[in-house]
Amino acid sequence: MSNILILGAGRVGASVAEQLVQEHYHVTIVDEHAANLKGLQDRLDLRTLVGNAASPAVLEAAGARDADLLLAVTPSDEVNMVACKIAHELFNVPTRLGRVRNPDILARPELFDHGNFAIDHVITPAQIVTDYLVSLVETPEALQVLDFADGKAQMVVVRVEADAPMQGKTLSSLCQRLPNVDSRAVGIYRRNRYIRPDGDSVLEVGDEVFVLAxxxxxxxxxxxxxxEERKIRRIMIAGGGNVGFRLAQSLQDDYQIKLIESNRERAAWLAEALPKTLVLAGDATDETLFDAEQIDRTDLYLALTSDDEDNIMSGLLAKQMGARKVIAIINRSRYVGLLQGSRIDVALSPAQATIGSLLARVRRGDIVSVHSLRRGAAEALEIIAHGKRATSRVVGRRIEELNLPAGLYIAALIRGDEVLMAHHDTMIEAEDHVIVFVDKKRGIREVEQLFAVKLGFL
Known part of the structure; x- marks a missing residue:
C-alpha cells in the first residue's frame, strides 16, 4: 500500500499526511480551502488539490483510480460518506476510511455496508479521545495507557517520582521486588532523549518509563x-462539546462530575442529557467560578474546549488554585511537548490520539493495533505472526535469531490467554500476537518486512 488519498486538511488529515510522508508514502490531500493546503505543500513532499471531496471529477483528478487507500476526514459527515461511496463505485479504491461524528448515523451501522456507503472502517475521533481520557481517569498515575489483545496486556507510560520505590534503583531490582510479576520496560525517555533500557539502567526522578505487563x-x-496516587473522586470538566459530553456520560455513574459550558443554550441541553452531572453555565477561565466550585478540592481538572488558549489558561489557573491533576486537550501538537509535565500534567493532542487507529489500516501486514507514542516519535504495534519457518522471518525462530535493528524491540507475545514477556530464547509461534516497540519512525518499514510472509504461503 503506497498511494494514499486524504480528503480534508484539518488537524487529523494534516497530522496523518505528515506522518505518512515521513514514512515515504505517496500522499495526495484534497481540501476546499487553499489556505489549509499551502502550509502542507510548503513543508512536505506531497501533492495537494483544491476542490470538493465529494466530486467524482475532483477525486479522479486527485488520483483515486490509483489509490490504495482513501481517508475521508473532512468536517462534513455527509461529504465523507459520499466520497467513500464514489471511491468504491467509480474508482474501486480497495480500502476506504471515513470520519463520522453524528450519533444518529453511527447508530445505524448498516449504512456503512458495501451496498450502502461502503466505508470499511468508521473513525469517530471524539469517541477515541473519550476512551483515551477514561483510561487516564482510571489510571491516574499514567501519562498514557495502551491496551493490547483486549486488555490482556497493557503498556503504560509513567513518570518516576521522588518517593517511588524504584527511584534510584536498577531495573533488574523490579523483578526482585515483584518476583511473581513478569514485566518489561521497553523504553526510557530522560530529558526528551531515548535510552534503551537494560537490567543495569538506573531510574531517575522525571524519567518517563514505557513498561509492559x-x-x-x-x-x-x-x-x-x-x-500510588489517591483515587480520583471529584472531577471538573471544562467544555461541553462532543468530547466533554461523552466523557461526562461515561464517568457520571462512578465519579462526582461538574461540567462548565460557556454557551447557555448548550449548557441547558447538557443539564437534561446528563442527569447525574452538575452542569455550570460559565467561563472556565473565571477565577471566581473556580473558587465558588471549590477547585482546590478537585482531584482532576480536564480542559476540553475547542480553544487551545482557553484550555492552557484554565488548566494553569486550576492547578494554581489547587486542582490535584490537570489534563488539557491541545490541538497544536507542537505545544504539547512544551506543556506536558509542567503545571499541566498531561497535554493531549486529539490528532495524535486518533492517528493510531488510522495507521493500523495503512501498515502492511496483519496489524491489530498501532499506538502513537511521544507525539508520533515512537510507536507500539500489535502484529499477528503468520506462516511457518520456511515462509516467515519470525515464526519458528527465537528472538536472538532475528538480528533486530537498533530501535526495534520485541517486548512480548500474547498466545491465547497467556502473556509472555520476550526474552532472547523466546520462540515465536504462528498466530502469536507480537508487541513491537519502535523508537524511531524509520524502523516501521523494517517491522513490516520482518513480519511479511513470503510468496507461496497459503
Missing part, C-alpha cells in the same frame, strides 16, 4: 515505578 498485574508495576 499483563493487564492484571499492571497496578503493582505502576506502584513500584511511580508510587
Amino acid at each position: 499483563a493487564g492484571k498485574h499492571m497496578r503493582k508495576v505502576i506502584r513500584e515505578l511511580h508510587g
Whole structure:
C-alpha cells in the first residue's frame, strides 16, 4: 500500500499526511480551502488539490483510480460518506476510511455496508479521545495507557517520582521486588532523549518509563515505578462539546462530575442529557467560578474546549488554585511537548490520539493495533505472526535469531490467554500476537518486512 488519498486538511488529515510522508508514502490531500493546503505543500513532499471531496471529477483528478487507500476526514459527515461511496463505485479504491461524528448515523451501522456507503472502517475521533481520557481517569498515575489483545496486556507510560520505590534503583531490582510479576520496560525517555533500557539502567526522578505487563498485574508495576496516587473522586470538566459530553456520560455513574459550558443554550441541553452531572453555565477561565466550585478540592481538572488558549489558561489557573491533576486537550501538537509535565500534567493532542487507529489500516501486514507514542516519535504495534519457518522471518525462530535493528524491540507475545514477556530464547509461534516497540519512525518499514510472509504461503 503506497498511494494514499486524504480528503480534508484539518488537524487529523494534516497530522496523518505528515506522518505518512515521513514514512515515504505517496500522499495526495484534497481540501476546499487553499489556505489549509499551502502550509502542507510548503513543508512536505506531497501533492495537494483544491476542490470538493465529494466530486467524482475532483477525486479522479486527485488520483483515486490509483489509490490504495482513501481517508475521508473532512468536517462534513455527509461529504465523507459520499466520497467513500464514489471511491468504491467509480474508482474501486480497495480500502476506504471515513470520519463520522453524528450519533444518529453511527447508530445505524448498516449504512456503512458495501451496498450502502461502503466505508470499511468508521473513525469517530471524539469517541477515541473519550476512551483515551477514561483510561487516564482510571489510571491516574499514567501519562498514557495502551491496551493490547483486549486488555490482556497493557503498556503504560509513567513518570518516576521522588518517593517511588524504584527511584534510584536498577531495573533488574523490579523483578526482585515483584518476583511473581513478569514485566518489561521497553523504553526510557530522560530529558526528551531515548535510552534503551537494560537490567543495569538506573531510574531517575522525571524519567518517563514505557513498561509492559499483563493487564492484571499492571497496578503493582505502576506502584513500584511511580508510587500510588489517591483515587480520583471529584472531577471538573471544562467544555461541553462532543468530547466533554461523552466523557461526562461515561464517568457520571462512578465519579462526582461538574461540567462548565460557556454557551447557555448548550449548557441547558447538557443539564437534561446528563442527569447525574452538575452542569455550570460559565467561563472556565473565571477565577471566581473556580473558587465558588471549590477547585482546590478537585482531584482532576480536564480542559476540553475547542480553544487551545482557553484550555492552557484554565488548566494553569486550576492547578494554581489547587486542582490535584490537570489534563488539557491541545490541538497544536507542537505545544504539547512544551506543556506536558509542567503545571499541566498531561497535554493531549486529539490528532495524535486518533492517528493510531488510522495507521493500523495503512501498515502492511496483519496489524491489530498501532499506538502513537511521544507525539508520533515512537510507536507500539500489535502484529499477528503468520506462516511457518520456511515462509516467515519470525515464526519458528527465537528472538536472538532475528538480528533486530537498533530501535526495534520485541517486548512480548500474547498466545491465547497467556502473556509472555520476550526474552532472547523466546520462540515465536504462528498466530502469536507480537508487541513491537519502535523508537524511531524509520524502523516501521523494517517491522513490516520482518513480519511479511513470503510468496507461496497459503
